[in-house]
Amino acid sequence: MAINGISFGNTILGGSIQSLKAQMADLQNQLTSGKKSTTYSGMGANEGFAIAARSQLSNIAAFTDTMTKITTNIEVANTSLQALANIGTQLQTAANSGSQALNSAGQTAGQQTAVAEFSSMVGILNTRAGDRYVFSGSAIYTQPVASSDLILDGNGAGQAGLKQVISERNQADLGSSGLGRVTIASPTATSVSIAEDASPSVYGMKLSNVTSSLTGATVTNTAATVNLASNPSDGDTFNFAFLQSDGTSQTVQLTATTTLPPPTGSFAIGASAAATATNLNAALTTAEATASPYGAQLTGVSSSAAGVTLTPAQASVDLGATNPVDGDQVSFTFSLPDGTTESVQLTASSETPTPAGSFAIGATPTATAANLNAALTNSIGTLAKTSLVAASAIRAAHDFFDSPPQRVDVTPPATLATATGAVNGTPANTVQWYTGDAGTGSARATSTVRVDPSVTVQYGMRANEDAIRSLVESAAVLAAVTTSPTDPNGAGQVSSLNARIAQNLSATPGRQNIQNVQSDLANAQTVMKDATARQKLTQATLQNIVDQAETVSTDQVASQLLALQTDLQASYQTTSMLSQLSLVKFLPLG
């Protein structure tokens, strides 16, 4: 501001003094606030860097907050996972070494433990970290798992629980004859045949193989074959659905063709319907072998051509004209619903009484065949009431915990004992055990958070992940299955159930287990640790930039103040002296 007053007669001097006083006030402000100025312009040329640095600092502070929060979540999740893993170990121990003594409720001591542990598993899966459910995937405010009572018993108002689903499956697998949906017959006087009762069908035991060392006997093993009512035309398609042992379904499509040789996935149309059917069956066998080498069940057939039927698989032993000798063996292998295989092996015996697992050699092959028929019926009946019951329960549990759950299709005329297909359970008729997010993507990706401008960590979990679900299934089966204490096959049922549970609980290469989930979370923690370390370094640098641009050194300001004080004093002194220097002062008054 230009000084136009002339009180000292010297505007420059007055201006300088004003400027010195302004500087003094400014320095005093700096000294008390520690900052260069209160405005952007006062901060000097480096203020732009300070603004950018503050923006980054604010981001880093937000990331730090985020990581604190996420670390807590992960720690809670880890504790839960560890508890689940411990329960798995305890269940396995119980299944391996448990006594088979049944209490009045029809359960062993190990199973009773499982009831309690299943309930605590449900509790663990409903763990919350802060306000979010840890095992719900992205539906973090939805309780992921229904209560253990509801899961096991249903709600009595139409929603079936696990126990009911196991019971229904049990009936469907055993069939009305209790032989596991196979029929045993004698096509000729000297032969015994065993056939699946329907095809395609998902229930019962499936013939897998038959071997024989019976002297003079002829063994035939026929897989399910396709019958054609009429010759298909070029381009007709045939779809075969296979249920694999892991519960997934796979479809194989075969196309009728006139091209020779037929390309992969096709079969040649022959001269007659029968000739074409032969080609189709050959192609199907090949396709089946590649599609599901083991334990697959044909569960459905659909075709663009009409009149397609299936002849179920069957096996037969024809003793022919000669009787087997002592020690000759015949063995039938079955696939059970849970993917395990069991064999029924019968030995020809002339001992009296005929030992278990043997059939008596009769006077003629016809009499022997009748004995074999009876022994086979007995052994298969026992197998059905022991291993099949256990396998059925395990499979039923697997279906129940599937999404959507699979129920026995009893659309008339089918009944539980004659059902061949499965149907999706609806929320109205079946308890939905998992109510969290059921997306198809990676469970870990359901909770993704950025912890650095370019780094994200994933820490989501779903209760229906393979590792957790298989653990839940095993505990639930043990908790749900009851065995009648008076059932002569009870001990067999319990031991085959225990054996299967123990097997299922042990780690299988290629299948996800709890440790895999834990190591995923550990990776996330490591990433965050690295990010934190990086951010600490950056933070220090950025803070330095801000400080350099905006803060003042107290020592420096103090010394500047001192210098200014000296200047100001000198100026005042000079001004005062100048004001005295006037001729008026030296003129005589009179």
Added chain:
Amino acid sequence: MSLSSALSIAMSGLRANQAALSIVSGNVANVNTPGYVAQTLVQDQIVSGSTGSGVRVIGVNRTLDTFVQSQLRTENAGGAYADQIASVLGQLQNVYGTPGESGTLEAAYNNFTSALQALSASSGNQAAQSSVLNAAQALAQQLNATTSGIQTLRSNAEQDMSVSVTQANAAMTQIAHLNQKLQSLSAQDPAAATLMDQRDTAIDQLSKLMDIRAVTDSTNQTSVFTTSGIQLVGGVQASTLSFNAQSSLTASSQWNADPGKSSVGTIMCQLPNGAKIDMIASQAINSGQIAADVQLRDKTLVQAQNQVDQMAATLASALSDVTTSGTAVTGPPSGFDTDLSNVLPGNSFNVTYTDSSNVSHSISVVRVDDPTALPIPNTAANPNDTVIGVNFSGGLASIVSQLNTQIGGTAHLTFSASGSLLRTVDDGSSASTVTAASTTTTVQSLASGKPQLPLFTDRAALYTGAITGTASQITGLAGRIQVNAALLADPSKLTVYNTSPVTPAGDTTRSDFLYDQLTSATFSYSPNTGLGAAAAPFKGTLPSFLQQFVSVQSSAATTAQQVAQGQDVVVNTLQEKFNAKAGVNIDTEMTNLIALQNSYAANAHVMSVVQSMMQTLLQAQL
């Protein structure tokens, strides 16, 4: 020779001494009077007989250095200009707040992004959602407050102009009035000196308001002109300035050379002959306080407003605008089908094609429904690109015909309607190949299935950047921006972007998108913000834009402060130089006083000697 002539000479000496004494006393008395110029006595010898000569008082002289005076007046204008700019820019700095503390745009912005980051970590959490909304509101309010701060400063400039114009008129009238009085007086008349002092003071006052040139002619009449040549005072006639002040300015109050479109005051100068000149339109005032006010009101502060408006507009668009690609049409002729149904006024339809020399061109067709706003300026930075405005209100057929007329021929493209879609294909001449077509539209609903949402609105309306004949929607947006009321009513929409199926609570897609847009996405900013140029607009993230314009403003304030200080030194030095000559120096006056005292005594002594000689003569005769 006679004794009586000696007596009368001594007598004239005494008279001259008395006159000189009265001037000294006048000088001493007026030592502190502003504008007073020290006077000296002008005296001459006169012959009063055969020998010896008496002294005659002719008048007074003003001890004035007119060269320094005219220099001082020029610098006065510059000084007032620099002071006013520095002072207002300093106040503008206060509008931006204290760095690192709350109440600044950067703090509000950083809080907003931090809250979004926290929402990603606890998505669906109501507390986290409402803290995002609170931070968004704080940011919107900070933008509103900055706008109102800037507009207050503009209103102040307007008021200051009004006051300045009144002062200028008073000074001009006074100059003319004094000219009239001085007409009948000689320059050395003591009364004239006083009047001239007053006239100089009035001219000095005027010189602080605007840049002027004062010319005094031989008849002691001073005419005043602006340096651009407009006559303010011509002898006894003064021009009249008038200013139609507006009570308070908003961001949309803009000066325009067309008085019908201008919504701020302008300065009119009515010459004595009745002619009227618009002083702002003719850029007649280039310095002084008035020029500073005009510069601040119409340029500097408008640019500051453009900066916050651009920030608000980018903030709103970044979160709400979605680009949808057209579906390819296999030819020939090949091209794309684009759905224009969601293109709102201000949204655009974009086509990219390559010409026969394989150079890529892009055409941006902005929906402008107000025919008075058409054609819009081509703001494309790249010379290969084009921005045109098209009226969409007439339906697809009308759009097709406008596009074919405006760009179809030059770009070798053919536009046609394909059902409800716009089909863009080449014209079959192989001169061009359509490589892409898309629309950029503003998402209107909070749960459209897309992560974009209109988080910020222009009061209750959607911000689309619409252009009308009177104004663009961007103008003053920072003063009107607010958080979407629908979102405030339903904060869960910060997470839920889809209603069927409902977005799960843990889905962070939307909050991640918002965070990315605010921290790492880059945008292009209009050159009217003072950053970048039309050919190379400033591109960067929103935080970097914020940093840039705050830095630009702070360095402008610093520079203005330095310029003002430098100018003050110049003015003070000149004033000092002027005062050294024109001011009253007490020492000089005292010295003169002693001299006068002695001279008076000497003259008196001469008289007493004459008397005694007379006495002697008389006694001798007796």
